Amino acid sequence: MFILQKMKPGxxxxxxxxxxxxxxxFLPFVSDYLLHIIILIFLYMILALGLNIVxxxxxxxDLGYVGxxxxxxxxxxxxxxxxxxxxxxxxxxxxxxxxxxGILLGAPTLRLTGDYFAxxxxxxxxxxxxxxxxxxxxxxxxxxxxxxxxxSIDLTLFGGPKWEFIGEVPYxxxxxxxxxxxxxxxxxxxxxxxxxxxxxIRDDEVAAVSCGINLLTYKVIAFAISAAFGAxxxxxxxxxxxxxxxxxxxxxxxxxxxxxxxxxGMGNIWGVMIGAAVLVSLSEILRDLLPLLGLPVGVRFLAxxxxxxxxxxxxxxxxxxxxxxxxxMRAGRVKRKKVKASVGxxx
Amino acid sequence: xxxxxxxxxxxxRFGGLVALRxxxxxxxxxxxxxxxxxxxxxxxxxxxxxxxxxxxxGGRIIFAGKNRSVSLVGKKPETVTALGIARTFQxxxxxxxxxxxxxxxxxxxxxxRSLFFGAVIRHRAQRKEEKAITDSAHRFLEFVGLQGLxxxxxxxxxxxxxxxxxxxxALATEPRLLMLDxxxxxxxxxxxxxxxxxxxxxxxxxxxILLIEHDMKVVMGVCERVVVINYGEWLAEGAPQEVxxxxxxxxxxxxxxxxxxx
Numbered sequence: 191m192f193i194l195q196k197m198k199p200g201x202x203x204x205x206x207x208x209x210x211x212x213x214x215x216f217l218p219f220v221s222d223y224l225l226h227i228i229i230l231i232f233l234y235m236i237l238a239l240g241l242n243i244v245x246x247x248x249x250x251x252d253l254g255y256v257g258x259x260x261x262x263x264x265x266x267x268x269x270x271x272x273x274x275x276x277x278x279x280x281x282x283x284x285x286x287x288x289x290x291x292g293i294l295l296g297a298p299t300l301r302l303t304g305d306y307f308a309x310x311x312x313x314x315x316x317x318x319x320x321x322x323x324x325x326x327x328x329x330x331x332x333x334x335x336x337x338x339x340x341x342s343i344d345l346t347l348f349g350g351p352k353w354e355f356i357g358e359v360p361y362x363x364x365x366x367x368x369x370x371x372x373x374x375x376x377x378x379x380x381x382x383x384x385x386x387x388x389x390x391i392r393d394d395e396v397a398a399v400s401c402g403i404n405l406l407t408y409k410v411i412a413f414a415i416s417a418a419f420g421a422x423x424x425x426x427x428x429x430x431x432x433x434x435x436x437x438x439x440x441x442x443x444x445x446x447x448x449x450x451x452x453x454x455g456m457g458n459i460w461g462v463m464i465g466a467a468v469l470v471s472l473s474e475i476l477r478d479l480l481p482l483l484g485l486p487v488g489v490r491f492l493a494x495x496x497x498x499x500x501x502x503x504x505x506x507x508x509x510x511x512x513x514x515x516x517x518x519m520r521a522g523r524v525k526r527k528k529v530k531a532s533v534g535x536x537x
Numbered sequence: 538x539x540x541x542x543x544x545x546x547x548x549x550r551f552g553g554l555v556a557l558r559x560x561x562x563x564x565x566x567x568x569x570x571x572x573x574x575x576x577x578x579x580x581x582x583x584x585x586x587x588x589x590x591x592x593x594x595g596g597r598i599i600f601a602g603k604n605r606s607v608s609l610v611g612k613k614p615e616t617v618t619a620l621g622i623a624r625t626f627q628x629x630x631x632x633x634x635x636x637x638x639x640x641x642x643x644x645x646x647x648x649x650r651s652l653f654f655g656a657v658i659r660h661r662a663q664r665k666e667e668k669a670i671t672d673s674a675h676r677f678l679e680f681v682g683l684q685g686l687x688x689x690x691x692x693x694x695x696x697x698x699x700x701x702x703x704x705x706x707a708l709a710t711e712p713r714l715l716m717l718d719x720x721x722x723x724x725x726x727x728x729x730x731x732x733x734x735x736x737x738x739x740x741x742x743x744x745x746i747l748l749i750e751h752d753m754k755v756v757m758g759v760c761e762r763v764v765v766i767n768y769g770e771w772l773a774e775g776a777p778q779e780v781x782x783x784x785x786x787x788x789x790x791x792x793x794x795x796x797x798x799x
Contacts, residue, residue, distance in 0.1 A: 375657050382656030382663075383642075383649055383670070390632055390643045397630040400588065402618035402647025402710055415653060513690065514634035 211366050215359045225358040227474050229430065232365035233423055234466040236372050238450040239459065240419025243376075245448070246457035247385065248412045249392035249518070251304070253444055254295075254311030257318040258288050258417040260439030262424025264322060264329060267338045267434045277341040277429050281422060288421025289414040296413035300406055315444055322436035334435030341429045361430050368426060369463075372419060376459050379415075388412055392457075392514060442491070449498055455508030456515045464509055469494070539601060541566045541714055541745050542587070547596035549582055549769075556582045557769045560596070564714070569736065569746045571760035571777070575790055579769040580749045581627055584716055587747075588624050589614040600714070619647045623712035625703045627719050627749075631691040637702055638687035641674040644709025674709060681705040681735060697728040704735065714745045721752040733759045757781065765789070 197205065215225060237259060244252040262284045269275045269283070299310045322329045329335060341364065342354040355361055379385050387408050390398040395405060428434055446469065454465025476490035501508070507516035540563035549557040556579045564570050572580050585591040587598055589612045598609040602620055609617055623644075632640050649670055655663035678684055681701040686694065691702060700720055707715055717736070721729045729752060736759050740746055750756045756763060756777060763780045765772040767789040773780050780786055 378659065379653065379656045383646065383651050383667070384653055384656050386635075386639060386643050387646055389635060389639075390646075393632040393634060394630050396590075397626070397632065398643070399590075399614040400618060400624055400626075400630075401643050401706065402615045403643070404613075404615045411653065512634075517634050517692075 208370075215362055222358050225362050227471065229358060229361055229365045230474075231467050231470045232362075232369045233427060233430075234447065234450060234470050235369050235463045236426070237420060237423040237447050238454075238462045238466045239372050239376050240416050240423065241447050242451050242457065242459070242462045243379075243388075243412050243416040243419075246451060246462065246515075247380070247388040247392065248409060250300075250409065250412075251308040252311050252413075252416070253308050253441075253448070254313070254315035255416070255420055255447055256439050256441065256444040257295075257311075257315035258291060258420030259424040259427070259443065260315075260318045260322060260436075261291055262288050262421025263428040263434055263439070264335070264424075265421070266425035267335045267428040268328070270338050270429065271335065274339065276344060277425070278343075280425050280429075284421040284425040285418045288418035288424075291421070292414035292417030293410055295417075296410040297406075300409040300413060312441065312444075315439070315441055319436050319439055319441075322439065329436070332436060334433060336433045338428055338432040338434070340432055365426070368422070373459060373463075380459070384408075384411065389514065446494070449494060451508075452498065453501055453508060455510035455512060457512045458508070458510045461508050461510030461512075468509075472497075539566055540564060540599075541601045542747070543597075543599040544583075544587075545597040545599070547583070547586065547598065548594045549579070549586055549591060550594045555769055557586070557593070557766075560766065560769075560771050562764050562771065562774060564745060564747055566601075567740065567743065567745055569740050569748065569759055569761050571756045571763040572747060572749045572766070573751070573756055573763060573780075574766040574772070577768075578766045580766065581718060582769075583766070584624060584718055584747075584749065587617070587716065588622065589617040603713075615647065618710050618712075621711065621713040622716065623707035623710045623714075624716040625700075625707050625718055625720060627722070629696075629699050629703055631699055631703060631706070633690075633692035635691055636687060637678065637683060637689050637691055637694065638671070638674055640691050640702055641677050641705050641709050642670050644677070644706040645670045645673060647710055677705045677709050678702075680708065680738070682731070697724055697731075700724070700732070701735070704739075708739065708744075712744060714747065715739060716747045716749075718749045719751060720748070721750055721755045724752075726754075729755055753781075 214220060214228070237255070241252060241255045244250050244255075265287055266280050266284055269280055275283075295311070295314050299307060302310060323331055325331070340355045341361070342352060344352045346352050355364070387398070387403050390401065390403055391405060391408060399405060450465035450469050451462050452465070453468060454463065455461025472493070473490055476493055477487055480487055480489050505511075506519040542564040544563070545561050547557055547560040548555070560583065572583065574580050582591060586593045587609060589609065593610055596610075599606050600609050600620060600622065607620060609620075612620070632643060635643075649666050651663045651666050655666075675684070675687065678687055681704055683698060683701055683705065686698070691699065694702065704717070704720065720736075721732055724732060733755055736746060736748070748756070748760060760777055762775065763777050764774045765780055765783075765786050772789060773783045773786050775783075
């Protein structure tokens with residue numbers, strides 16, 4: 191307790207959250223269903239944090255994130271299915287694999303600006319879904335990929351036991367751990383030479399170049415790291431639900447993750463996590479609530495759309511905005527002010 | 538004296554418009570050279586050609602690098618910066634939403650190297666580099682007179698400070714040639730005087746300066762040599778007083794008749 195008192199309030203809150211996260215599965219009201227939803231929230235936190243690098247840190251619209259998620263999930267699924275690789279080996283492989291795909295897609299396309307780039311990424315994610323659906327020899331197509339082995343900790347090599355992950359609790363802790371690692375990496379990157387270069391690109395590309403920043407290189411790095419986190423999220427997903435099918439990686443997933451970022455506050459690590467938590471839980475609540483009201487479950491997408499419209503109208507920079515994005519959202523007004531100011535100066 | 542920058546027979550066309558025609562002049566090591574001319578004369582285009590933002594249509598730009606001379610034609614802006622040419626912009630281009638200190642830190646970018654793994658692992662070399670970046674950023678802020686303002690948001694500072702910050706950021710790239718595009722625009726007389734002092738102090742550090750400026754007090758006060766261009770063509774060159782009395786220059790600024798009247 192004494193240590194807790196000495197900490198700053200910000201750290202206290204974080205430690206509190208961590209303790210809560212660690213004891214959560216043992217609280218009396220926590221059912222398996224609730225735990226499942228929370229793991230889903232954590233998974234989307236990882237995905238949203240990964241995506242956040244591209245629109246949040248670099249200011250580029252990426253509509254094809256789910257493509258990397260899908261690639262990660264299927265690679266992990268197939269490697270487990272055919273080669274029986276351990277999850278702990280697959281995670282670094284997935285990271286590298288995702289990064290490679292990010293470079294392959296990013297290097298030729300990141301020369302494009304704004305909307306053109308967004309359209310290419312969108313096309314890419316559709317391509318991934320088509321590939322997964324049609325290359326039946328590899329992915330079994332629309333039949334899906336069932337029977338992926340769950341995660342296990344295998345210590346038999348060292349004469350220890352083999353412990354398979356059964357039920358939600360071990361996955362819950364695994365997800366907590368993965369979120370912690372992701373948040374850690376994001377914080378470190380944010381406060382580094384690499385992060386500053388990204389923020390410079392987001393703020394003013396011309397000025398960034400004049401400081402010696404190679405735009406293409408840094409955008410490709412951002413895209414690769416973002417893709418790598420997408421693929422890691424996909425690997426976790428594959429080994430958690432143990433079943434994959436191509437329609438899990440449709441375009442609207444990308445859109446949903448993008449919504450989480452926009453809702454929470456683009457570029458803000460905590461905001462993005464809140465966005466993920468809000469949208470995933472809302473989706474589950476509506477799934478139960480809508481049938482009671484006599485509405486089909488699909489209506490929840492209408493609700494998401496409505497939320498986004500309201501956000502854009504009243505709080506365009508998100509729940510926890512960062513100054514850079516808030517300023518971009520106000521860009522029109524700011525420009526007019528600047529013009530007025532410069533006219534005033536000349537007088 | 539060896540020229541640090543030689544511009545030889547430089548042409549730049551934008552479609553049918555000839556923005557620069559047969560421009561040639563040299564800048565010597567350690568000089569403060571002013572580049573003047575009426576609005577639309579092509580001064581900023583010339584800057585952009587040197588900085589690698591625009592590709593010249595013809596001619597050569599030779600920069601005496603640390604070890605050997607290099608042609609700047611076709612070089613990318615970030616390469617030009619790495620070679621040792623820094624610039625500021627006519628309409629200030631800061632990273633508006635970042636702190637003053639971060640702005641200068643980004644200027645250190647091309648002289649440092651850590652990337653993703655350095656950022657995540659923070660090994661010793663990376664920590665050392667990060668500390669060096671912060672220390673030198675503070676030094677550059679102090680040099681331009683913005684010490685203690687590192688935590689401010691760049692866009693929240695007064696105009697004169699923003700100009701200084703832009704210069705600090707350019708200096709942080711360790712240039713050998715610094716190109717300033719209208720640094721005194723919108724400054725009051727006191728701020729202009731301070732700016733002239735700053736420019737001299739930068740030169741005293743061994744940095745050559747090329748300056749576009751409309752404020753004649755600044756040009757006359759600080760430049761050792763002035764190049765005049767008009768309608769994209771070289772018009773005159775020489776010591777400030779000489780250029781000021783040149784009838785062709787007066788004509789270019791004030792129109793025909795004015796030269797005779799004077």
